[in-house]
Amino acid sequence: xxxxxxxxxxxxxxxxxxxxxxxxxxxxxxxxxxxxxxxxxxxxxxxxxxxxxxxxxxxxxxxxxxxxxxxxxxxxxxxxxxxxxxxxxxxxxxxxxxxxxxxxxxxxxxxxxxxxxxxxxxxxxxxxxxxxxxxxxxxxxxxxxxxxxxxxxxxxxxxxxxxxxxxxxxxxxxxxxxxxxxxxxxxxxxxxxxxxxxxxxxxxxxxxxxxxxxxxxxxxxxxxxxxxxxxxxxxxxxxxxxxxxxxxxx
Amino acid sequence: xxxxxxxxxxxxxxxxxxxxxxxxxxxxxxxxxxxxxxxxxxxxxxxxxxxxxxxxxxxxxxxxxxxxxxxxxxxxxxxxxxxxxxxxxxxxxxxxxxxxxxxxxxxxxxxxxxxxxxxxxxxxxxxxxxxxxxxxxxxxxxxxxxxxxxxxxxxxxxxxxxxxxxxxxxxxxxxxxxxxxxxxxxxxxxxxxxxxxxxxxxxxxxxxxxxxxxxxxxxxxxxxxxxxxxxxxxxxxxxxxxxxxxxxxxxxxxxxxxxxxxxxxxxxxxxxxxxxxxxxxxxxxxxxxxxxxxxxxxxxxxxxxxxxxxxxxxxxxxxxxxxxxxxxxxxxxxxxxxxxxxxxxxxxxx
Numbered sequence: 001x002x003x004x005x006x007x008x009x010x011x012x013x014x015x016x017x018x019x020x021x022x023x024x025x026x027x028x029x030x031x032x033x034x035x036x037x038x039x040x041x042x043x044x045x046x047x048x049x050x051x052x053x054x055x056x057x058x059x060x061x062x063x064x065x066x067x068x069x070x071x072x073x074x075x076x077x078x079x080x081x082x083x084x085x086x087x088x089x090x091x092x093x094x095x096x097x098x099x100x101x102x103x104x105x106x107x108x109x110x111x112x113x114x115x116x117x118x119x120x121x122x123x124x125x126x127x128x129x130x131x132x133x134x135x136x137x138x139x140x141x142x143x144x145x146x147x148x149x150x151x152x153x154x155x156x157x158x159x160x161x162x163x164x165x166x167x168x169x170x171x172x173x174x175x176x177x178x179x180x181x182x183x184x185x186x187x188x189x190x191x192x193x194x195x196x197x198x199x200x201x202x203x204x205x206x207x208x209x210x211x212x213x214x215x216x217x218x219x220x221x222x223x224x225x226x227x228x229x230x231x232x233x234x235x236x237x238x239x240x241x242x243x244x245x246x247x248x249x250x
Numbered sequence: 251x252x253x254x255x256x257x258x259x260x261x262x263x264x265x266x267x268x269x270x271x272x273x274x275x276x277x278x279x280x281x282x283x284x285x286x287x288x289x290x291x292x293x294x295x296x297x298x299x300x301x302x303x304x305x306x307x308x309x310x311x312x313x314x315x316x317x318x319x320x321x322x323x324x325x326x327x328x329x330x331x332x333x334x335x336x337x338x339x340x341x342x343x344x345x346x347x348x349x350x351x352x353x354x355x356x357x358x359x360x361x362x363x364x365x366x367x368x369x370x371x372x373x374x375x376x377x378x379x380x381x382x383x384x385x386x387x388x389x390x391x392x393x394x395x396x397x398x399x400x401x402x403x404x405x406x407x408x409x410x411x412x413x414x415x416x417x418x419x420x421x422x423x424x425x426x427x428x429x430x431x432x433x434x435x436x437x438x439x440x441x442x443x444x445x446x447x448x449x450x451x452x453x454x455x456x457x458x459x460x461x462x463x464x465x466x467x468x469x470x471x472x473x474x475x476x477x478x479x480x481x482x483x484x485x486x487x488x489x490x491x492x493x494x495x496x497x498x499x500x501x502x503x504x505x506x507x508x509x510x511x512x513x514x515x516x517x518x519x520x521x522x523x524x525x526x527x528x529x530x531x532x533x534x535x536x537x538x539x540x541x542x543x544x545x546x547x548x549x550x551x552x553x554x555x556x557x558x559x560x561x562x563x564x565x566x567x568x569x570x571x572x573x574x575x576x577x578x579x580x581x582x583x584x585x586x587x588x589x590x591x592x593x594x595x596x597x598x599x600x
Contacts, residue, residue: 011486011489012427012430012431012485012486013487014430014431014434014435014438014484014485015427015430015431015434015485017434017437017438018430018433018434018437021434021437021438036526037526039526058423058523059523060523060524060525060526060551061524061526061553063556065556066556082422082423082425082426082427082430083422083423083425083426100426101426101427101429101430101433102426102429102430102432102433103430103433141557141558141559141560142557142558143556143557143558144554144555144556144557144558145553145554145555145556156553156554158554159554195558
């Protein structure tokens with residue numbers, strides 16, 4: 001039987017050490033790499049294609065959540081974090097298991113056991129993570145950057161460079177100052193996580209930065225159209241028009 | 251409630267002067283009413299008003315009794331009227347007795363009495379009203395100042411509670427990650443684990459022990475800060491270095507406990523958490539006339555963070571400054587070339 005190829009991603013050395021130490025006792029697991037930040041973690045997963053990943057949330061460059069968002073082929077994930085309500089929700093929905101630091105050995109082995117079973121039986125999770133990550137707890141601050149992947153390149157789009165977001169089937173197209181980028185995510189995510197003071201959902205398929213709007217014109221019987229500074233013309237639904245009215249106080 | 255006049259010397263003097271003034275008025279009244287006996291009129295008026303003033307002082311007790319009970323206004327008025335009638339009658343009877351001593355001649359006495367009696371009744375009721383009014387005034391004044399005192403007490407209580415609430419809570423990330431490091435070190439380096447447990451305990455004890463807002467010195471704040479950094483350095487290794495540049499003459503300055511902690515937590519959160527490079531946190535303190543300036547600087551990697559900070563830490567510190575020092579302290583932040591710095595200016599003496 002092949003060993004389960006495992007990667008540990010955590011920015012704190014002692015945190016990686018204890019996982020490595022516990023795993024040493026398990027014959028069927030092989031640690032093939034360790035990473036200290038989200039960026040190198042993503043590269044390592046993409047190139048080495050491990051079966052199992054221990055993933056910390058709070059890391060430099062790319063958080064564990066963002067890393068998961070842009071992974072195309074997903075290994076089984078065991079999340080490890082210290083304290084993070086948002087993350088705990090995400091684990092419950094997305095990961096084989098999650099461990100809260102500091103974790104007892106018994107709990108650790110239980111999580112690895114679950115993962116091993118899943119990997120060996122080949123019943124990995126297939127549903128897209130993006131759907132499940134959309135939920136945001138009330139208290140969480142708005143997102144400040146969006147991580148997108150173009151081929152092998154990873155880009156961080158600062159939220160203040162986003163002009164508007166457009167729905168395209170299972171994807172969203174993010175139109176920003178330097179072009180556009182596609183990401184597998186829901187409009188709901190952007191509606192909930194972009195700063196509500198700057199963005200308005202003007203249509204089922206469009207969320208726009210209020211300051212990008214140049215003018216609004218009537219269109220058809222009782223619809224409107226928003227004309228952006230860039231010249232883009234976006235449809236405004238009736239509900240969206242009410243939203244704009246409230247936001248712009250006209 | 252205490253007697254409003256007897257309990258206060260100044261009021262007693264003013265009270266006496268007022269009666270003297272009333273007595274002079276009374277004497278003039280008697281003189282004009284009867285037209286003779288200047289000396290008798292003066293003696294009569296002063297003596298009878300002296301008696302009334304003693305009577306008026308004792309009226310306070312029934313007055314206080316009837317106004318304290320939350321009776322309806324009608325029965326209060328009736329009670330006060332009854333007291334008034336009794337007092338005035340009593341006063342007039344006593345005055346008559348005194349006049350007998352002053353004017354032994356029965357005929358002149360009777361004539362003088364008949365002429366002045368109406369004036370006596372009139373001024374008696376009038377003075378009684380003045381007395382009652384002044385008692386009402388004293389009661390409402392004392393209620394007002396009591397209310398003010400209560401409000402001031404409440405306000406300081408609220409302020410104290412807010413200060414306690416603003417006392418930085420131990421960051422759960424810090425606590426659980428540190429515990430995880432310790433858990434790991436128990437296997438790889440038990441001595442270091444023990445060392446870290448002790449440091450964490452000392453830090454926690456400092457943070458938790460100061461129950462009230464007793465000010466602490468910058469020296470003890472910095473001692474505690476070093477513990478915090480020692481713990482964080484175990485977690486972050488080479489990614490965190492610290493430096494200090496503190497003038498000796500700042501060390502004894504008093505400040506609220508854990509005032510600086512949120513600023514260091516920010517430096518760790520926005521500096522070290524988000525960076526793969528080494529982050530150096532520098533603390534400087536220098537004294538300028540009457541104030542000390544504490545400056546905390548850290549470098550950071552200039553990529554947008556995953557989620558925006560909420561600014562809670564900074565708000566927290568500036569609100570504490572405001573509550574503790576009033577307008578005598580200030581906080582300022584700057585961000586330049588991937589270096590973030592925050593400066594506090596606080597009075598060196600409070």
